[in-house]
Amino acid sequence: MILVADPFSMAPQKALESIGKTLSVQYERWQPRARYKVQLDPTVEEVKKLCSTCRKYAKTERVLFHYNGHGVPKPTASGEIWLFNKSYTQYIPLPISDLDSWLKTPSIYVFDCSAAGMIVNAFTELHDPSGSTRDCILLAACESHETLPQRAEFPADVFTSCLTTPIKMALRWLFELGCYSSGRGMSSPCCIWCLFPILIIV
DSSP: OOOSSOGGGSOHHHHHHHHHHHHHHHHHHHOTTSOOOOOSSOBHHHHHHHHHHHHHHHTTSOEEEEEEOTTSOOOOTTOOEEEEOTTSSSEEEEOHHHHHHHHOSSEEEEEESTTHHHHHHHHHHHSOTTSSOOOEEEEESSOTTOOOOOOTTSOSOHHHHHHHSHHHHHHHHHHHTTTTTTTOOTTSHHHHGGGSOEEEEO
16 A cells, blocks of 8 residues: 555554555445445454455445565464454464455455465365356465565555556666656556556356
C-alpha cells in the first residue's frame, strides 16, 4: 500500500489499523459496491467465521481473500499460512485446504508474502487440473523459492501496491530506480514488472 504515514513512526496496533484501512480504501476504489471486512492479525477461528459469513452473503458472487503475510513466517511446504492463537503468543498454521473449503467458489486469493508460490502449488495439488474447472483466481507475490523485495523507498507490500495502485507504483518504481536516467527506457523489465502480477486461474 502507498501509505501517507510511515507505519514505523506509530505504535504497532495503530500502524496495523492504518494498513488495514488503507487496503480497504484502495479496494473500494476498484469495486465501490462490494462489502469489505478487514480482519487484523486474526485467529484460525476468526478466519473460518469470516470466510463462512462472506460466502453466505456473496452467494454466487466472487469473494476476495487477501493475505498480507508480512512479519509472519513463510508459508510451509504444504501450503499452510500463519495466523495467531487467541492470546497472540504463537503462530498457528492454517492449511490451504481448510481455507478453500470455507471460502468455496467463485473466489480470488491474493497472497502477498514471501514464498507465496508454495501456497499456489499446494492449492493446485488439491484440485485435479484436468478435471472439473474451479472458479478460483490465485495471485501470488512471488514463487515458492523467492523472498519479497525489500527497499526502503518502497512499501513493504510492493505486490499489493502494484495490484491496488498500479499506475502510482509503476511511476514510483520508474522514478525511484531511475530507469529513464540509466537509458534503459520504458521497455526495461525494472520499469514494467509491477504492472503484470502472476495470474493463475484454476
